Amino acid sequence: MNNTALKIENLCFQYTNSSNLHLAVNSVDLSLGYGELIGLLGPSGCGKTTLLRLVAGFEKPTKGRILINNNIVATNKYLVPPEKRGIGMVFQDYALFPHLDTWQNACFGLKRGQDKKRVEWLLDLLGLSNLRFRYPHELSGGQRQRLALARALAPGTSIVVLDEPFSNLDVDVRLKLRSELTHVLKTCSASAILVTHDPDEALAICDRVAVMCDGNLHQCTSPPDLVHKPATSFVARFVLQRNVIPIDVQGTNIHTPFGTIINPIKDQLVLPYELMLDDKCLEIIPNLDGKAVIEGSEFQGQYWSLRVALGSHKYRIHYELSATPKVGDRCNIRYKTNKHGLLFPGAVNCPLQVIN
Numbered sequence: 001m002n003n004t005a006l007k008i009e010n011l012c013f014q015y016t017n018s019s020n021l022h023l024a025v026n027s028v029d030l031s032l033g034y035g036e037l038i039g040l041l042g043p044s045g046c047g048k049t050t051l052l053r054l055v056a057g058f059e060k061p062t063k064g065r066i067l068i069n070n071n072i073v074a075t076n077k078y079l080v081p082p083e084k085r086g087i088g089m090v091f092q093d094y095a096l097f098p099h100l101d102t103w104q105n106a107c108f109g110l111k112r113g114q115d116k117k118r119v120e121w122l123l124d125l126l127g128l129s130n131l132r133f134r135y136p137h138e139l140s141g142g143q144r145q146r147l148a149l150a151r152a153l154a155p156g157t158s159i160v161v162l163d164e165p166f167s168n169l170d171v172d173v174r175l176k177l178r179s180e181l182t183h184v185l186k187t188c189s190a191s192a193i194l195v196t197h198d199p200d201e202a203l204a205i206c207d208r209v210a211v212m213c214d215g216n217l218h219q220c221t222s223p224p225d226l227v228h229k230p231a232t233s234f235v236a237r238f239v240l241q242r243n244v245i246p247i248d249v250q251g252t253n254i255h256t257p258f259g260t261i262i263n264p265i266k267d268q269l270v271l272p273y274e275l276m277l278d279d280k281c282l283e284i285i286p287n288l289d290g291k292a293v294i295e296g297s298e299f300q301g302q303y304w305s306l307r308v309a310l311g312s313h314k315y316r317i318h319y320e321l322s323a324t325p326k327v328g329d330r331c332n333i334r335y336k337t338n339k340h341g342l343l344f345p346g347a348v349n350c351p352l353q354v355i356n
């Protein structure tokens with residue numbers, strides 16, 4: 001039995017009115033299972049929203065195809081319009097009708113004569129039942145976002161796409177709503193794609209996370225796999241905020257700014273060119289004549305997160321609260337004991353054991 005609600009095959013898209021020859025979406029393959037929530041993650045301009053517009057039917061592919069419930073809805077020669085795809089959209093700015101109240105907004109996508117019991121149920125599920133006669137300007141940001149979700153789900157849609165739905169909300173409201181989203185979707189038996197540029201958000205609530213950059217899909221996997229087995233150095237940098245260490249591979253040794261370590265890669269057909277590690281793998285040693293300089297510090301509750309410059313390179317380093325670092329202090333940097341980094345390409349595990 002096919003368990004795929006949405007399938008994207010070799011999808012490409014280029015804006016025809018752009019002088020830039022770069023593809024906004026480049027050969028993307030992605031599937032969305034029934035009841036699954038996928039986070040679409042990447043920096044601004046990477047192609048996330050364009051991919052959503054292609055899925056929703058607002059753009060026609062340059063190449064490739066899109067299938068919903070195993071039916072083709074888009075190719076470069078064929079396009080099922082948005083209103084016939086059965087996809088619900090939730091926008092960053094809510095896109096509610098200001099002249100309609102909560103009930104009227106929630107019912108807007110229903111077909112003539114369609115039963116409105118589902119709308120009643122959704123408003124109750126989302127805590128909006130007692131606000132049905134209020135207009136959008138009379139609702140809080142969180143209430144407007146719940147209403148936008150109710151409207152998207154009201155027609156009985158099985159697929160919902162959400163374009164950065166929490167970005168305009170206060171932190172407390174954002175955390176509460178995103179924790180409720182998975183429950184609401186599962187209760188409605190809906191599948192969803194959530195576009196975000198916040199790695200913590202995607203890792204916290206999504207079944208799988210798809211990471212894009214410059215129109216390309218770098219990886220799509222579960223949050224644990226993404227954290228422990230990033231496919232590319234971009235995934236490690238963007239999602240995990242890892243430090244990028246310049247290296248020079250010489251046979252069995254890897255020379256780094258913080259000492260020489262053993263090269264764990266036996267097959268030298270592809271030499272690693274980057275070492276990546278998190279902020280807990282490095283430590284600073286205060287030294288008036290040190291080669292590194294503390295450029296900033298951020299209080300993180302249980303520790304300091306230091307921004308340290310060594311030459312033209314910047315590093316983030318975890319620092320205990322027992323001392324107060326000062327901007328401008330000089331120091332040296334070294335690896336902590338019993339720590340590991342990742343070598344790219346290949347995401348190869350690398351012990352950070354200095355040999356000289």
